[in-house]
Amino acid sequence: xxxxxxxxxxxxxxxxxxxxxxxxxxxxxxxxxxxxxxxxxxxxxxxxxxxxxxxxxxxxxxxxxxxxxxxxxxxxxxxxxxxxxxxxxxxxxxxxxxxxxxxxxxxxxxxxxxxxxxxxxxxxxxxxxxxxxxxxxxxxxxxxxxxxxxxxxxxxxxxxxxxxxxxxxxxxxxxxxxxxxxxxxxxxxxxxxxxxxxxxxxxxxxxxxxxxxxxxxxxxxxxxxxxxxxxxxxxx
Amino acid sequence: xxxxxxxxxxxxxxxxxxxxxxxxxxxxxxxxxxxxxxxxxxxxxxxxxxxxxxxxxxxxxxxxxxxxxxxxxxxxxxxxxxxxxxxxxxxxxxxxxxxxxxxxxxxxxxxxxxxxxxxxxxxxxxxxxxxxxxxxxxxxxxxxxxxxxxxxxxxxxxxxxxxxxxxxxxxxxxxxxxxxxxxxxxxxxxxxxxxxxxxxxxxxxxxxxxxxxxxxxxxxxxxxxxxxxxxxxxxx
DNA sequence: TAGTGGTCTAGACCACTAT
DNA sequence: TAGTGGTCTAGACCACTAG
Numbered sequence: 001x002x003x004x005x006x007x008x009x010x011x012x013x014x015x016x017x018x019x020x021x022x023x024x025x026x027x028x029x030x031x032x033x034x035x036x037x038x039x040x041x042x043x044x045x046x047x048x049x050x051x052x053x054x055x056x057x058x059x060x061x062x063x064x065x066x067x068x069x070x071x072x073x074x075x076x077x078x079x080x081x082x083x084x085x086x087x088x089x090x091x092x093x094x095x096x097x098x099x100x101x102x103x104x105x106x107x108x109x110x111x112x113x114x115x116x117x118x119x120x121x122x123x124x125x126x127x128x129x130x131x132x133x134x135x136x137x138x139x140x141x142x143x144x145x146x147x148x149x150x151x152x153x154x155x156x157x158x159x160x161x162x163x164x165x166x167x168x169x170x171x172x173x174x175x176x177x178x179x180x181x182x183x184x185x186x187x188x189x190x191x192x193x194x195x196x197x198x199x200x201x202x203x204x205x206x207x208x209x210x211x212x213x214x215x216x217x218x219x220x221x222x223x224x225x226x227x228x229x230x231x232x233x234x235x236x
Numbered sequence: 237x238x239x240x241x242x243x244x245x246x247x248x249x250x251x252x253x254x255x256x257x258x259x260x261x262x263x264x265x266x267x268x269x270x271x272x273x274x275x276x277x278x279x280x281x282x283x284x285x286x287x288x289x290x291x292x293x294x295x296x297x298x299x300x301x302x303x304x305x306x307x308x309x310x311x312x313x314x315x316x317x318x319x320x321x322x323x324x325x326x327x328x329x330x331x332x333x334x335x336x337x338x339x340x341x342x343x344x345x346x347x348x349x350x351x352x353x354x355x356x357x358x359x360x361x362x363x364x365x366x367x368x369x370x371x372x373x374x375x376x377x378x379x380x381x382x383x384x385x386x387x388x389x390x391x392x393x394x395x396x397x398x399x400x401x402x403x404x405x406x407x408x409x410x411x412x413x414x415x416x417x418x419x420x421x422x423x424x425x426x427x428x429x430x431x432x433x434x435x436x437x438x439x440x441x442x443x444x445x446x447x448x449x450x451x452x453x454x455x456x457x458x459x460x461x462x463x464x465x466x467x468x469x470x471x472x
Numbered sequence: 473t474a475g476t477g478g479t480c481t482a483g484a485c486c487a488c489t490a491t
Numbered sequence: 492t493a494g495t496g497g498t499c500t501a502g503a504c505c506a507c508t509a510g
Contacts, residue, residue: 002478002479002480003479003480004479004480022446023446028494028495028496029495029496030494030495038480038481039480039481039482039483040481040482040483040496040497041277041479041480041481041482042479042480042481044496044497045479045480047496052288054408057407057408057442057444057446058496058497059444059445059446059488059489059495059496060487060488060489060495060496060497061487061488061489061490061494061495061496061497062445062488062489062490062494062495062496063489063494063495063496064495064496065446067408067446069410071412074412077465078465078467169469170469171293171468171469172290172293172303172466172467172468172469173466173467174305174464174465174466174467175464175465175466175467176307176310176462176463176464177462177463177464177465178458178461178462178463179415179433179434179435179456179458179461180433180458181432181433196417196433197415197416197417197432197433197434197458198415198433199415199435206293208293208295208469209295209298209508210258210259210293210295210301210303220415222414222415222416222433225414225415226412226413226414227412227413227414228410228411228412228413229313229314229410229411229413229465230408230409230410230411231314231408231409231410231411232407232408233405233406233407233408233444238497238498238499239498239499240498240499264475264476264477265476265477266475266476274499274500275499275500275501275502276477276478276500276501276502277498277499277500277501278498278499278500280477280478281498281499283477294477294478295476295477295507295508296476296477296478296506296507296508297475297476297477297506297507297508297509298475298476298477298507298508298509299475299476299477299508300476300477445489
């Protein structure tokens with residue numbers, strides 16, 4: 001683990017262990033430099049990382065402060081991976097409805113940047129949170145990257161398997177979302193009624209090298225899904 | 237403007253002007269260092285900024301590549317400001333329903349971190365996109381920070397006024413969102429029917445120094461609102 | 473193994489905040 | 492004006508990718 005990641009982790013743990021609240025001040029840069037015995041740039045890099053994660057905010061001329069949000073029970077939309085890891089506080093389970101190798105539709109081929117005659121893993125799951133239906137998920141994995149999948153893996157965390165089992169590095173993703181009304185099939189799987197609201201999210205996941213490997217379409221149960229996003233003012 | 241911001245802007249403009257596509261390779265670091273006559277750290281900082289903005293992605297050992305998403309007409313959820321600036325391609329207008337100074341509710345006082353006897357500006361607007369209703373917005377501004385507002389400002393971009401008129405620096409924000417059914421009043425303002433879907437978003441905006449200054453509640457017209465989020469793998 | 477991006481340092485100087 | 496975070500440099504060395 002790199003120095004700046006290690007230091008970031010320690011600072012985060014310190015905030016957690018001491019239950020620091022929004023606005024609480026952290027030691028000044030010079031102190032942190034001395035404490036961790038690193039240069040200013042390294043500490044700065046650690047703090048920038050924590051700032052991106054929404055853990056602290058830095059104010060020039062003033063100090064470094066803890067950033068916290070108040071509401072619990074919200075799912076972070078930005079954690080670029082399955083929920084399994086994101087929602088450790090919750091009890092997430094999956095029921096695999098379907099898993100097979102098939103040829104992509106035009107839409108899927110375009111998203112995954114593959115030919116129509118290449119193979120994809122198609123997985124359809126219903127995911128549960130604390131026993132309630134959370135969402136219906138259909139995923140398409142590029143089989144030339146995700147070379148093997150089975151029901152056992154799919155009923156656990158696929159992303160964990162991708163990273164630890166296959167040794168792949170998940171990079172960035174593009175999410176498209178809108179609100180609509182449930183159709184008959186979606187309503188059935190989620191235990192709701194046709195015409196009730198849904199949040200519909202399509203996500204294209206890429207490896208760190210830019211290759212798209214997973215295109216997924218998720219329909220959320222509106223009764224169970226509260227989402228949370230932390231924004232930084234990185235856009236001028 | 238700082239060097240690294242200037243360089244980032246120039247690189248972004250270069251990508252735009254040459255209509256570069258996802259995966260197109262940019263010059264290597266050494267070339268960029270020479271071209272802009274700056275040190276490696278500065279170029280790196282520019283590229284990190286562009287990476288945060290979702291404009292490029294960097295692959296160690298390989299190169300720097302353009303990142304693009306394919307879909308047009310989606311509103312970015314992460315642009316931490318009004319839409320006015322975010323959606324220059326669209327025609328966004330606002331109708332101010334109500335604007336007054338009032339005392340906060342407990343909920344608002346808690347969010348804005350003020351006392352119940354302090355003043356807030358309350359603004360209720362309907363926003364339109366290309367002539368259709370986009371959303372119903374209720375905002376509460378801490379009056380000790382946003383000292384003055386009027387209908388004219390509120391019918392244009394309030395955030396532009398906050399930055400340029402008041403000289404304040406907008407920092408981070410926390411967004412909470414869920415899907416639900418429209419109530420009678422919301423349906424009326426949006427021109428929809430009671431019980432139809434809505435996306436409901438509460439956002440708490442802070443200045444760069446961490447002070448919350450705006451708590452807003454927005455109900456979106458599900459027919460008009462498609463959202464877009466770019467994620468980076470900053471979370472391990 | 474050559475090429476490319478990433479980490480880390482030590483230090484100078486700058487810009488903003490608080491008093 | 493003292494204190495604090497931000498920018499920028501020059502350079503050494505490291506880690507990953509691709510041919």
